[in-house]
Amino acid sequence: MEGRDYRFISPARFEELIKEGGFLAWAEVFGHRYGTLHPPIAEDIERGRNVILEIDVQGAAAVRKKMPQAVLVFLAPPSDQELERRLRARRTESEAELERRLAAARREMEQRTWFDHVVVNDDVDRAAAEVAAIIDGASGDRET
Numbered sequence: 001m002e003g004r005d006y007r008f009i010s011p012a013r014f015e016e017l018i019k020e021g022g023f024l025a026w027a028e029v030f031g032h033r034y035g036t037l038h039p040p041i042a043e044d045i046e047r048g049r050n051v052i053l054e055i056d057v058q059g060a061a062a063v064r065k066k067m068p069q070a071v072l073v074f075l076a077p078p079s080d081q082e083l084e085r086r087l088r089a090r091r092t093e094s095e096a097e098l099e100r101r102l103a104a105a106r107r108e109m110e111q112r113t114w115f116d117h118v119v120v121n122d123d124v125d126r127a128a129a130e131v132a133a134i135i136d137g138a139s140g141d142r143e144t
Contacts (some may be wrong), residue, residue: 025062071138074115078122
């Protein structure tokens with residue numbers, strides 16, 4: 001949703017924000033550029049709010065550099081076969097695009113070892129409860 005989940009900006013403004021250091025993290029993924037603006041995140045954290053970002057490994061690495069206190073959670077599929085099944089079931093990509101996404105996902109899976117937590121998404125309710133427990137634990141560590 002524009003203004004809440006996403007903010008759409010022009011390519012020129014995106015370039016300006018990169019040069020200004022306005023992003024906590026940004027990346028080009030499959031031909032599209034995505035970024036997480038730093039000021040709103042910093043404001044929420046200053047207010048004692050938990051901030052959850054849905055980002056890829058590249059974004060997580062950028063967040064780790066700028067905010068070493070961040071708690072990084074890698075959400076993993078139960079297996080390569082299940083990941084492929086889920087992607088195929090979406091029916092949103094061509095075979096070539098699907099293969100590209102699978103290759104990228106496999107490269108990302110190799111990076112999960114440097115995350116603070118790995119949650120296997122084999123059962124959505126259990127995985128959500130595990131993530132919630134991680135958030136609760138991290139919130140308890142933060143001084144308010």
